[in-house]
Amino acid sequence: MKAIRIHRHGGPDALQLDELDTPAPGPGQALVKVEAAGVNFIDVYHRSGLYPQPLPAGIGREGAGVVEAVGPDVTELAPGVRVAWAEVAGSYATHVIAPVDKLVPVPGGVDAARAAAVMLQGMTAHYLTRSTFPLGAGDTCLVHAAAGGVGLLLCQLGRLAGARVIGTASTEAKAEAARAAGADEVIRYDQADFAEEVLRVTGGAGARVIYDGVGASTWEGDLRCLGMRGMLVLFGQSSGPVPPIDPLRLASRSLFLTRPTLFHYVAQRPELLARAGEILGLVAGGRLRVAVDRELPLAEAQKAHELLEARKTSGKLLLTP
DSSP states (O other), rough: OOEEEESSOOGGGEEEEEEEOOOOOOEEEEEEEEEEEOOOHHHHHHHSSSSSOOOEOOOOOEEEEEEEEOTTTOOOTTTOEEEEEHHHHHSBSSSSEGGGGGGEOOOOTTTHHHHHHHHHHHHHHEEEIIIIIIOTTTTTTEETTSHHHHHHHHHHHHTTTTOEEEEEEHHHHHHHHHHHTTTTTETTTSSOOHHHHHHHTTOOOEEEEEESOOOOTTTHHHHHHEEEEEEEEEEOOOOOOOOOOOOOGGGGGGGGGEEEOOOSSSOOOOHHHHHHHHHHHHHTTSSSSEEEEEEEEGGHHHHHHHHHHHOSSSSSSEEEE
């Protein structure tokens, strides 16, 4: 088998294509032939050392494929079953050994590319809009990077919930993509102060919730345009980590601040199956559109990371072994 691994933390050039022996699944495991692997910012954090791990290490956590073999005690899955996942280390590979309790079945009508593209980002958008701050009719939400992989899904799920969606984007093409996904308003943050624009379009009321995966460059503006008792949901840090915040800053309008992580919202298998099942069901039923920016060969993982970090994508990046 072939796998992208790192032998040192660093930039995209730390990604290396290695030839390895194909392992056999043990108890509670399955050997899966990877058909598509999702590229996400958490992979960048693992590669750079922001989230350090013992080396050498595989990269990638999300994908979809077909079960080739199962461990001796596995009865839930069998060879030939199509599966997807969001929490299996080393997914940038031709094959992966996966804990069976991390795999979910892929329904008919959803191909491997869309399944791989929607697992991590789709479940992220789902828990943010259904659990962390359950959106409802009449709520106004601000979605940063609205044309990114999570952003486009947040716009769609916000629209399905009946909320008013305001997005931010850096180009007109990205703004159009966000509008097509359901954003009612899109702010070009390269042309205007997004906080002032949010206050303007809401008549000074501000946003009820802000979904922010950008972090360092946006959080100050977020605090300025949140409405009374609004919630700032920091779920990522693509521009860098947010510095320590004095809690008294939240007192001006009784604001809420949270830093959730997907894996705490799918920690139990029933919740994983329910959350993934709803997202994949929406895709299968045509109610949720998955935007794939491009598919690159496994050997071009370095290029994929360069594109992601330069914000030169709109939608999902995939690696195809």
